[in-house]
Amino acid sequence: MSGTKLVLTTLVASLVLAGCASVGPNYQRPALDTPASLGNIATQNKLAAADYISWWKSFQDPTLNSLLDEAAANNQDLVLAAGRIEEARAVAVGTNSNRYPSVDANLSASRSRTSENAGKLGAGANPVSKDFQIGLTASYEVDFWGKLARADEAARARLLAQEANRGLVQSSLYANVAQTYFSLRAGDAQLALADSTLKTRQENLRLQQKRYTAGAVGELDLHVAESETAAAEISYAQAKQAVSNTESALAVLLGRSATAITQPVIARGNSIDGLYQQLTVPSDLPSDLLNRRPDILVAEQNLVAANADIGQAKSQYFPSVKLTTTAGYESRVFQDLLNPASLLWNLGASLAQPVFRAGAIGAVVAGAEARKTQALAQYVQAVQGAFHDVHDALNNTAANEQVNAASERRVVALKDSLRLADLRYKNGYSSFLEVLNAQRDLFQAQSSLIDTKRAHLSSIVSIYKAVGGGWTKPESLASK
Missing domain, CATH: 1.20.1600.10 (Outer membrane efflux proteins (OEP))
Incomplete structure (x- = not known):
């Protein structure tokens, strides 16, 4: 599944889930x-x-x-x-x-150097690294x-x-x-x-x-x-x-x-x-x-x-339910950024239920x-x-x-x-x-x-x- 299709599928599913009745009284004009x-x-x-x-x-x-x-x-x-x-x-x-869902486009580039004396690099690894990312992030609170x-x-x-x-x-x-x-x-x-x-x-x-x-x-x-x-x-x-x-x-x-x-x-x-x-x-x-x-x-x-x-x-x-999804590409070489092998995605959901708020x-x-x-x-x-x-x-x-x-x-x-x-x-x-x-x-x-x-x-x-x-x-x- 491509990144764009994944984002759209997630958003549509979220909208379908939202068709629930509202709590609280419905308005009626006073007689x-x-x-x-x-x-x-x-x-x-x-x-x-x-x-x-x-x-x-x-x-x-x-x-x-x-x-x-x-x-x-x-x-x-x-x-x-x-x-x-x-x-x-x-x-x-x-x-x-x-x-409605919020959708953000992201483009980032970074260059960093890792200490050669920290023991974090493998033998012969280049201490200087680059990272390029492009993608879409969507979030939605199911009402x-x-x-x-x-x-x-x-x-x-x-x-x-x-x-x-x-x-x-x-x-x-x-x-x-x-x-x-x-x-x-x-x-x-x-x-x-x-x-x-x-x-x-x-x-x-x-x-x-x-x-x-x-x-x-x-x-x-x-x-x-x-x-x-x-x-x-x-x-x-x-x-x-x-x-x-x-x-x-x-x-x-x-x-x-x-x-x-x-x-x-x-x-x-x-x-x-x-x-x-x-x-x-x-x-x-x-x-x-x-x-x-x-x-x-x-x-x-x-x-x-x-x-x-x-x-x-x-x-x-x-409870409040929030859905998030990210799809895009990441590569340490800019020329390979849009290569199919650089595809990344993730789906997330969170539920928060108040337990104790002291009234x-x-x-x-x-x-x-x-x-x-x-x-x-x-x-x-x-x-x-x-x-x-x-x-x-x-x-x-x-x-x-x-x-x-x-x-x-x-x-x-x-x-x-x-x-x-x-x-x-x-x-x-x-x-x-x-x-x-x-x-x-x-x-x-x-x-x-x-x-x-x-x-x-x-x-x-x-x-x-x-x-x-x-x-x-x-x-x-x-x-x-």
Whole structure:
């Protein structure tokens, strides 16, 4: 039998011997008590079939779409998640390679001299010798107990967990960008309102100064006008500050440079009112939507890996069997190296059975089982957290809609109150303080209405985030 045929025969025989069942528990998804539906929204807003992959397009704002594309291309959290996927993939490939034979080619040459006074040489023997070798060495661990198969199962599960984790990062990123954009447009509206109010207060102060000079009003009215103007200046400065901070926060989410973060320039699209007019509520919320939620997938794949680790640990109780073989040529003369008479080969097998480890293997098994218990708890917590997130998002959406409707009615009523108060003041039936009170109440109501619209838009985004919207499962996870 030639050396090459001998190596191949040995490897094939080893692979045939490896078809044994794996020790340790096979994974089964935990049975949890979950509702069939995530709940319904009692809403006056438009209901629509949801696109959970690209939900932000329902707001019909090309600028928002562009910002989300920029974030997906440049955000460093996504870059970090992608790097972790590649690392996990490399580990999985390396772990899987252990299930196959390793074959090495060897070529060596040596020259040595033996002492003539050591009594090791025969009469007339040359003390200087040469040796040339060429051949193949193969080794293989027979996976009788599934140790290597369980290691491969765990590594693949951890790779899937990293792929799902990237989806979690992406889903959170899209939600954060959209909600920050809504905050920016609400901040722009607050700044415009503060600017308009400041101008009104400044005009009031100018008129009161004239009236005070003419003796038509007292010093109290003048000081009240001055106070209200100063308050409007404070509101304007705070609104401007909030817009600048929001722009910088959005620049970070978009993955822009340090210079662009310190001097942010963020494009604007629809106003907060325009965005609110496009608001739609997803009409279909079956509970199996949560099967696409990435953090649940991460938790389950970590549980799969922990379950496989138990099999790896238990396999250490059983013997390990390794096969080795070498085939090649050896000669002391290089020209005769490939001569059939220079052929050499050997076969080897070893079996190692742990006898006494002072409880070390049991400790490894106990540790693996404890980690599975932790992974199971984390999986249950992930499912509980998902339903909690959906509940709160639906509850907040319903509450924000009611608050918004009441806020709009309040603004309308306060506008009429201001009109009447101004009319009474001009006709001498009331003091200027009544007008200022009406202006102050209207400003606060209009500011609150802007924030309510922002909160309502954000709660809709929270619904999509709660069901894992904003990412597409890779094929490796599609059947999970």
